[in-house]
Amino acid sequence: MDTPIPRKYSLRAEMFKALAHPARIYILDKLRERPRCVCELAAELGLEKSAASKHLSLLRAAGFVEDERRGTLVEYRLVAPCVLDMAACAEGTILENRRKRLEMPE
Amino acid sequence: MDTPIPRKYSLRAEMFKALAHPARIYILDKLRERPRCVCELAAELGLEKSAASKHLSLLRAAGFVEDERRGTLVEYRLVAPCVLDMAACAEGTILENRRKRLEMPE
DNA sequence: TTCAATGTTGCAAAGTTTGGAAACAATTGT
DNA sequence: ACAATTGTTTCCAAACTTTGCAACATTGAA
DSSP states (O other): OOOOSOHHHHHHHHHHHHHOSHHHHHHHHHHHHSOEEHHHHHHHHTOOHHHHHHHHHHHHHHTSEEEEEETTEEEEEESOHHHHHHHHHHHHHHHHHHHHHHHOOO | OOOOOOHHHHHHHHHHHHHOSHHHHHHHHHHHHSOEEHHHHHHHHTOOHHHHHHHHHHHHHHTSEEEEEETTEEEEEESOHHHHHHHHHHHHHHHHHHHHHHHOOO
């Protein structure tokens, strides 16, 4: 079906899509500590470098990370760490609500 | 490949997955204003009620909305409006960064 | 009870995402 | 120039998502 949904919503959904995979959340959390090259992240994820590279390029397209070549390595770093704080906060809200519902199911 | 990624990251990714579709973002934005039934949302989305219902049940599973039957209707309401504020804020950060990069590409 | 209205669930088709392997590109050092 | 190292892209298959349709479920009213 053709969508009457305004573009604004698609753009926002795109941002969330970039966050909608465990490997990518893991990458962002690792990059919080310090920048890392593709090969290091691939090893930590237990993925081929090609897969890690693809996750990273998705994150870069969404604006969450930036890359810089250092010799044969390509180092990725987190652009906006506060985005992750917000994720944690959103998560906290959701979990708290779920807890409330379980304790007191009217 | 089997994943050595801790469950913590999968849980967080699940939360983002629930937000990773334009229809679901649109629904959350509509529910901000006031609660709505499935049929109203389906009409606004331009989707069959079955599809709307499925989007809503995803959002409910993630904890973003709650439902309550009112006669033959089922009314959905937003649980944590602040989640959307955070989304807007995350988006703002990303966009600002992107703008900076365009203006001043070292 | 039967009907009408609203929602949900099961299914199949179409589309999208993911990951590994191999080919290709870029950089450094010999 | 060549080889070694690291990263990216392409191709393919498997897994997952989304949608409409049809069947079923729930509620309220005649």
